[in-house]
Amino acid sequence: MEKIDFIDVVDIVVKAGDGGNGAVTFRREKYIPYGGPDGGDGGDGGFVFLIADPTLSTLYHLTEKKRYIAQNGENGRKKKQSGKNGNDVILRVPVGTIVKDFETREILADLDEPGKYCCVARGGKGGKGNTHFKSATNQTPKFAEQGAKGEEKTVLLELKLLADAGLIGYPNVGKSSIISRISNAHPKIANYPFTTLVPNLGVVVVDSTSGTSFMVADVPGLIKGASEGKGLGNIFLKHVERCEVIVHVLDLSGSDGRDPLQDYYDIRKELGFFNKDLAKKPEIIVGNKCDLLSDDELQIAKSRIEDKLGKKLILVSTVTGSGLDDLKYAIWDIIRESKKLFAGTLDLSKIEFVRPEPVRITMPDRIDVKIVRNGNDEFEVVSEYVKKYMEKYRMDAKYLLDDILEMLQKSGLDEKLRRAGAKDGDTVWLEGVEFTFKE
Numbered sequence: 001m002e003k004i005d006f007i008d009v010v011d012i013v014v015k016a017g018d019g020g021n022g023a024v025t026f027r028r029e030k031y032i033p034y035g036g037p038d039g040g041d042g043g044d045g046g047f048v049f050l051i052a053d054p055t056l057s058t059l060y061h062l063t064e065k066k067r068y069i070a071q072n073g074e075n076g077r078k079k080k081q082s083g084k085n086g087n088d089v090i091l092r093v094p095v096g097t098i099v100k101d102f103e104t105r106e107i108l109a110d111l112d113e114p115g116k117y118c119c120v121a122r123g124g125k126g127g128k129g130n131t132h133f134k135s136a137t138n139q140t141p142k143f144a145e146q147g148a149k150g151e152e153k154t155v156l157l158e159l160k161l162l163a164d165a166g167l168i169g170y171p172n173v174g175k176s177s178i179i180s181r182i183s184n185a186h187p188k189i190a191n192y193p194f195t196t197l198v199p200n201l202g203v204v205v206v207d208s209t210s211g212t213s214f215m216v217a218d219v220p221g222l223i224k225g226a227s228e229g230k231g232l233g234n235i236f237l238k239h240v241e242r243c244e245v246i247v248h249v250l251d252l253s254g255s256d257g258r259d260p261l262q263d264y265y266d267i268r269k270e271l272g273f274f275n276k277d278l279a280k281k282p283e284i285i286v287g288n289k290c291d292l293l294s295d296d297e298l299q300i301a302k303s304r305i306e307d308k309l310g311k312k313l314i315l316v317s318t319v320t321g322s323g324l325d326d327l328k329y330a331i332w333d334i335i336r337e338s339k340k341l342f343a344g345t346l347d348l349s350k351i352e353f354v355r356p357e358p359v360r361i362t363m364p365d366r367i368d369v370k371i372v373r374n375g376n377d378e379f380e381v382v383s384e385y386v387k388k389y390m391e392k393y394r395m396d397a398k399y400l401l402d403d404i405l406e407m408l409q410k411s412g413l414d415e416k417l418r419r420a421g422a423k424d425g426d427t428v429w430l431e432g433v434e435f436t437f438k439e
């Protein structure tokens with residue numbers, strides 16, 4: 001049988017913070033009438049990072065929210081005070097998560113080691129304040145840079161799932177029924193052996209508020225002689241090797257004419273034959289189908305198994321639902337202790353995230369101008385350079401328009417308008433602003 005991979009897939013939208021705007025301010029102090037510009041720089045926008053956390057098993061905690069947005073950088077202030085950088089968003093994902101671009105399916109990162117991280121959205125660079133633009137020819141610059149927009153994208157997260165808990169036991173003891181009641185799995189369930197031909201995996205939610213969850217699998221086909229290839233168990237025993245806890249399910253009703261205690265011994269031998277370490281894993285013993293026994297019969301069966309094995313038996317019924325919550329929390333208690341050991345080896349709070357270069361507003365190499373005639377006496381000036389210029393700089397409207405017009409006229413705007421047919425008194429539009437053309 002070919003290898004079976006179980007993939008958990010989640011797509012989320014990540015938005016980095018925008019950079020803060022630079023300030024246009026001037027020093028105003030008593031006895032200093034010409035203090036000059038003192039506008040501070042805007043702060044950089046926050047970044048979005050993903051980090052591999054060994055205490056997580058699933059991507060469930062990221063399904064409650066579709067968008068994750070980092071904080072914008074603060075605007076600059078007077079007295080050359082820079083705005084604060086926006087706070088980053090740090091999303092924890094399980095080790096082994098592959099990060100892809102949703103549109104292109106390009107792999108952005110493979111977070112295959114605890115503590116490994118990647119940046120999935122860069123924050124915008126904060127704009128420079130007007131202090132930076134003082135020159136010999138412009139002692140009082142009335143403009144500053146705008147902050148750049150942070151990146152926004154949809155990322156696809158893929159995780160090859162490994163079960164934290166494995167449900168083992170003879171066929172038809174109710175493993176599929178249990179997993180269907182405590183998790184989001186929907187296995188095929190019927191009253192005959194080997195209904196389950198592949199392991200069913202499900203996410204068990206312990207606390208929906210905090211997103212605490214773990215993976216559970218029911219391992220099919222275990223019978224006496226499984227380690228030698230009988231039944232289907234030898235194919236799936238490798239899945240049990242990866243589990244933190246084994247959940248051994250017994251049919252207390254003996255509905256198939258078998259003794260649940262003998263079933264236990266048989267399966268435990270198979271685990272030991274396959275891998276001696278496998279038999280040493282933490283184990284929970286579950287007595288299923290309690291609803292088919294009277295109270296007296298149930299107590300006799302429970303006492304017999306607990307006395308012989310020296311272990312506690314959790315009683316459940318998938319028909320009535322009794323005992324299933326006790327089982328779920330008993331499994332989680334063991335997994336949680338295991339996760340604590342992982343957490344102790346890696347303190348995510350002490351990791352310093354290195355920010356890559358923020359997004360900057362870049363200007364085109366040259367001033368490009370296109371004249372579009374909208375009628376006999378109306379013309380529109382279209383320029384990618386002007387759009388970028390308006391995006392990059394923040395000015396008082398008067399200085400913005402004067403600055404842009406001067407720049408365009410130096411690049412031959414008047415001549416281009418004449419060649420397009422513009423005459424004295426015609427209307428010229430530039431980025432939604434109306435001008436009158438004069439020869």
